[in-house]
Amino acid sequence: MVKQERAARTRRSLIRAAAEVFADEGYVPASLTMISRRAGVSNGALHFHFTSKEALAKAVEEEAAQEVRLITERCRLAGAVGLQLLVDATHTLMRSLDDDVVVRAGFELSGDISRPHGINLRREWRRWVESEVERAASDGGLADGVAPDDVASALMAATVGFEVLGARDDREWISRRTLTRFWELMLPAMAPRQAIGTLVTCGSCHSAMGGEAGVEEPV
Template sequence: MAKQDRAVRTRQQLIRSAAEAFDQGGFALSSLTGIARGAGVSSGALHFHFRSKQALGAAVETAAVGLLQDILAPRPGDRPAPLGNLVDTSHVLARRLTEDVVLRAGFGLAADVTWRQDVALWQVWGGWVRSTLTQARSEGALAPDVPLEDVISTVTAAVAGTQALARLDVEWSPRYAVAQFWNLMLPRISAAMVPLDRACQTAPHE
């Protein structure tokens, strides 16, 4: 059992080290030697768990999808209003993207031209945004003149894109950007305005 636990920990360390490497330098420029060193294991141990960098990248992406799905999953017994849920979840996602390198690397791989895989985290996020806004439209929570497809694409891109901008400017705050986005967006799309303090969950200097 102890040997199995060590194997699980080693695999997790390699996934995290790979995520850090992909996040900092992209998939193509990351080396297996550097990833093994970052995880504190030998190259042989890395190849025991992952036969190639492609397999390691897929593991990072799979782990990131799991983290994202956990953020998006409904809580037992919780039936929040769809627009309020969308705002709250976008704040959680922005915070987690700042804090969790595996989740951040997953979104980064989706935008990396050197990476080719079937799963793209922004598509998972976009699908959830679509279902949540479709529910809001069916419940009459969206303003009647708001084009649904326009809102879906805008929300998907705005929230997922804040982290990409943070890569280019270390002073850029994804959490503050998301709060400001909702301050502008909610009055336009909401049939019955969501309380403004829900949009402004993040202080300017947080």
């Protein structure tokens, strides 16, 4: 049991170290030696758990993908629906990109053209956004004349743009403030007039899910 626990800890350390290296350096420049040093283990210990850099990348992607799926599910379980669910999920995703290097590395790997067969988190996120926008439209949650495809495209362009800029340039791009301002601009164009006053641009489940303290006001 002790050996199994130690092996599990080593594996988790290697995944996190790989995520840090992939997020900082990119997939191609990263090496197993860099990862083993970051994890504080020998190359032999690394190879016991992972046969290659690609195997490590897949483990990082799988863990990141699981966390992104949990993000959307947690927001749904908190009671958010329609556009509010999209608001809440984008806030939680941006916070995860800021706080969780595994999620950040998973998205970084998704944009690496040298790995066309990996788990593409951006594609998975797009599918979820498109399905939720369609659901909102069918439930009357979009303003008259607003096309679901246009809403999904705008949201994907913004969130992926924030993710890329936040990872490489300035974390302010993935801050709560930036995303709140985006939703303040976009929701009046997307939502039915009678629903606008009920939508919380800073995220209705933000405080309950470990976000920054603050007063949450409707749009």
